[in-house]
Amino acid sequence: MTNVIPFSNETQNSKFRLLFVALIGAFALLLQTITADARGAPESFADLAEAVSPAVVNITTTTIVEASADNSPLVPEGSPFEDFFREFSDRGGQGGNRAPRRSQALGSGFVISEDGYIVTNNHVIEGADEIEIEFFEGFTLPATLVGTDPKTDIAVLKVESDKPLVFVAFGDSDVARMGDWVMAMGNPLGQGFSISAGIVSQRGRALQGAYDDYIQTDAAINRGNSGGPLFNMDGEVIGVNTAILSPNGGSIGIGFSMASNVVTRVTDQLIEFGETRRGWLGVKIQNVSDDVAEAMGLDSASGALITDVPEGPSKEAGIEAGDVIVSFDGKDVEDANALVRTVGEAEVGKAVRVVVFRDGKTKTLMVTLGRREEAEKVAFPTSEEDAPAVVEDTELFGLTVAPLTDETREQLGVAAGTNGLAVMAVDETSEAYTKGLRAGDVIVEAGQEPVASPADLSARAEQAREAGRKTVLLLVRRAGEPRFVALSVDE
Template structure:
């Protein structure tokens, strides 16, 4: 079973999104006493919005094959076999014997009009790599569309047509107000069958598939291939989601579909319309969620916030945010998790000064940060670290640790400036092993303090014991990536 996008006839439009072993949940939401009853009919709603929903057909040129193909003589029965299965036989129109030629591939999808002058929203995977994009309206009229911009991270694309008269359009609704159990209606072009409507309820909210900015509404309204890019309407006729993916063992609808929430889409569309690209805020930190044992080790009241594991060169470092800080508030909004912070930062305007509240050494501290731009910052490398002196190895907390040597740096692919303690061996029955620590991990901090010697290790553990804490927080690096791990000190 896998997740698949819901566009039509093109295999390139099908993608795997997440493994089913990942548990996703949604907090229960109490329905007020005035909850709306099931409608007797959706016909009025269909009449209201159908003129704003469009079918999308794309055409893509696929180059002729260039690989080796068996050379059968003309008239060979193998030529029929290649032709019947659509394979590039040597003497066919795409074959290597002098008659090779590119071919055209078509794909189907859906979309919806958001302005009378012809802006249309769809999924990026519907129009990706397309040479030509044709829009079919409910009336049967067809117009060629141009691509304004795309955002692969949310799988959203913005198109533009040039109509002779104003077009009927629909507005975005507030997806944050949608509740589990609310009625919704999906419209689009399922399996290339043309304009079609299906209805159901919101099954869950805040679903994640594969992206950093994911915020999907789950619905049991029937969504199939070809519905991708189409709107998910609330009962007021406002778009609360863009139909994007389905969970299915066979490629058809089984009542688990996903629509990107309109509050995410509307922000992306505004940026594509104004700039032709996205411009997301960038704080410049590597973060991880705070687990209960980490919270205990740091003396926090509850496991909330985003724990800063590394601060490369960028806005956060310039403002004074440090590794080990727990970000609890961003721009006036509470931060409960890393996902919460990523979304808030991305939504903030580039160049804006924002207040970031962090917990550091048990005290709250407010830091003013001027945000950079995420798209420009992607791919930047983390700074090098300071060298550490050599010292004898030590056994503690189920670990045997030793300072780095030049030979270890070479063997582990570390820079000569890298510092810390290497885990030389680990007791596989220990809590440290259960927590995921392994031989070769580099410990750079203990108790949110740098470690350069084994005596530093002992001192940090003793400090935690003296403070009455049950755990101590380690910052480790594996393959260059930082991660905090809390280990019991008893």
């Protein structure tokens, strides 16, 4: 018979204490590991700063301001010294024919190759007659301009050095996460080399350009930091410090750095060609709003809605106004801005698959991309003539419309032979007015079918009602520029 000997209370308590201590230790170790992973920052930035500093540069630009024959005084109008300076000017003094003067500005940049290529902002060197680079070690070199891209505010410079230069590499900005630590370095307010640290506040910020992809950071960025690098904790450049949001011109913790994955493509092209070479699809587009999606039968308000197709790659491929691009070269299209960036990053001359939504179903077309820089030289014809005089008209959707005539076509800058409805007046209490329609607009399509008379417009609205739709989609042109507007057909 086997005897079972129970643990005494003391033995049990001892076991429990050991188990509790072990659990607490394991938990503390796990918490320490999680905290370290989440923090992702060293105890000090000193080692990182020491490693990358030799590749960061201060940039001084000099612009020669031409002589001025302006004889106006150098003091504000009404100043008690105005008469004195005018008399001085009349005697041929400095205020008369001023000599050319040298204007200087400061910025930052960083070396990306041992043979002396340097990246900075376009606005740092724009219009400069001389560019001087000051290195962290204390020596200076003159720089020449390789190329610029105003659309992303990036410029590439070149210096000649007797010895290989220390340089830094670009990192992958797409893997940067909100909350990751970053370090900015540059020449803020002309104070010389300095660093600031912060986190990635947000990604994918767009300020005003079609190719904007900014990293927002709270690392202090001030005037003079422009063109400097934003480093991750591996010492890789994931952004080029470009702009700040501030009411007073100083840092308030909202800075923007152009993402490295945009910058690398631009710098590679500037170094190779001296200019950018972006893909061009050859369409005019707008975002798909909820009411436009409903009017077209789309499942969601995504994609890029084509408003016009001029002569070019898309027209040759069979893409039409009213199509919605939902996929480009195997990538889903979120909105119009995303399409512009994706196309711009594509190789000129590449044949790509473009999936469009048309008449309730998708269609795949092959488009051979052109070059945007060449296409931009050809402008769409526009006209800013006043709205035409009122002719026979009809009121629909709060719009007073009339068929186009030769006279109104000429007044509105519409091509001869174009059919449509001229908007003569808009009820300011109507949905149409709220959505931006104005006198002088021309409605050329409704429900993705041409309209030549008010009866056509009324019929398209009725067809939308019968199909169970809440809105009808109008294609409207203003001074030659097209856009789609969805108006409610509810009675």
